[in-house]
Amino acid sequence: MTDDELPTPCFLISESALLANLACMERLRREAGVRMLLALKCFSCWGAFPVLAPYLDGTTSSGPYEARLGRETLGKETHAYSVDYADRDIPWINACADKAIFNSLGQLARYRAMLKPAISVGLRINPGVSYARQDLADPARRHSRLGVPWEQLRQDAPDADLRRLGVDGAMLHMNCENADIHAYADMLDLVSRRLGHVLDRLSWLSLGGGVAFTAPGYPVDSLARLLREFGRRHRLVLYMEPGEAVVTRSTDLIVTVLDIVRNGMDIAVVDSATEAHRLDTLVYREPATIRQASAGGAHAYQIAASSCLAGDVFCTARFDAPLQVGQRLHVQDSGGYTMVKLNWFNGLRMPAVYFRHRDGRLTLLNRFGYADFKRAMSLHAIACDGQAEAQLQLELPIE
Ligand SMILES: Cc1ncc(COP(=O)(O)O)c(C=O)c1O
Incomplete structure (x- = not known):
């Protein structure tokens, strides 16, 4: 056809266009030594995952259904993040996740002990810096609920040792369609200055998504160098969580x-x-x-x-x-979102x-x-006076 x-x-997804993005991501993954997790919030069309799988280390999620989808369909490393877990999410996380990331110290305190010991725990930290063209998508916007504000960590974990709280890693998501490597480099420097003493004690860090490294002309080699240096400086295993960069133009x-x-x-x-x-x-x-x-x-x-x-x-x-x-x-x-x-x-x-x-x-x-x-819209109509309404079924094509 x-x-x-x-x-x-x-929607028509082009494998050739996807592969062009994936080749670029593979270069970054290899040269920077960064692990790549697909952000399912952007693209969850799992029918296409067999093409993406060789280029991905796993998936990251924003809710229990995404976590399960990642585990069931890609089946590699599965990160489960949620702005707010509820009690009933915890069995899902235990069944699906390799890493669980909490959005606040309150959620960490409430649920940490309910996780399987094999799950590595992370905390989302809000570094108070971001690159986003619109306030709506700006994780560092005023009164943002996304992650523990970096200044608050000073008060709540004054020794900067999140290990004491059972935390092995962190997630910072601070970009939205950022194609400006200089802005990104400046942000990483600021993160080092604000959070270096916290990060130095952790074993892994996810830098979130939002970096447009598959944009035409993007200096992938420079980004790889930047990330490698950052990872070495803080002795961290680094992750990225690209969504849009994977599917853009596909x-x-x-x-x-x-x-x-x-x-x-x-x-x-x-x-x-x-x-x-x-x-x-x-x-x-x-x-x-x-x-x-x-x-x-x-x-x-x-x-x-x-x-x-x-x-x-x-x-x-x-x-x-x-x-x-x-x-x-x-x-x-x-393709994305x-x-x-x-x-x-x-x-x-x-x-x-x-x-x-x-x-x-x-x-x-x-x-x-x-x-x-x-x-x-509904499973069934309510029964009035004990009688279910007979429904009209028109003879029409199913589509
Ligand atoms: C925590 C987190 N990770 C990853 C992403 C994916 O971002 P993008 O699709 O822009 O790469 C988002 C997007 O909002 C996010 O909030």
Whole structure:
């Protein structure tokens, strides 16, 4: 099947594009001696994991389901972090995790003793420095709840010895799409100055995600040198938790133009919505890019969603020729933080997920139908007066 024959909306993951990112990550992993954990919050499409597995040391998670998914599907080193564990999460962590990372000293005190002895324990520390373009995604924002603030450690663990609390390692996540190696180097220096005395007593450190080391032209060798020196300085086994850097530029959301309307400009309405299928476009107000667009094109369109939300727009783009109803558009870079955030708003058709192998073969990884939508809304109707309502079952295609 060619790309043009795929039913839309759908995600199309390219193995070749993934492998280009993975080759870059492998260089960093080898040269820096850093262990690489896929951040499942960004990309949990486990059907594609066999391609990623040789390049990964494991997975990291943000909740119990991700921890279990990582253990069950990739099966390598499994880190379990959560902003707040509940009692019922602990059996999951014991069953799934090699390392458990607590977000606060309170959570550490509450749950440390309930973990299996084989699990190595870490603490998320907030170093009070970050690189993030938006406050919403800034882990060091004012009143951030993400990690123990570094100054607080001075009061609560004045001897800087987290080992006494049963902690072997730490996690610092402080970047968001950071392609600036100088900014990163400055941050690592500051971390050394603020937290070096704490880190020196630990055995491992995860530096989180958010470093755009697969961006075109990124100086991977310099980053490797920087990380190697940092690891040596504090005698730490280092981890990184990339998400976006692994899947960036690998996946298109393919949509079809269903209508073209005019209101001050031409508006192409497509069979998808940012609110349902590409939520971060809306949340972060970062316009998508369309593969078929051309910067100098004579024909400008707003590429708009089929949802009812007035501001649900993918982007404005220019094209060399007028768009036509029925034409397909590829919304680029739609692999990270998309499939993990899909929702059923407006009862729109959910995009299927396809994987294009290097040799051109195509594998369907996921598809959804009306039954999935209905099940997501309720298991069954309430019985009124002891009588279950008979339900209308229409004879329609399942998709
Ligand atoms: C703790 C942690 N690790 C890793 C990541 C992955 O970041 P990215 O996908 O930007 O690499 C995130 C993203 O929010 C995170 O919060």
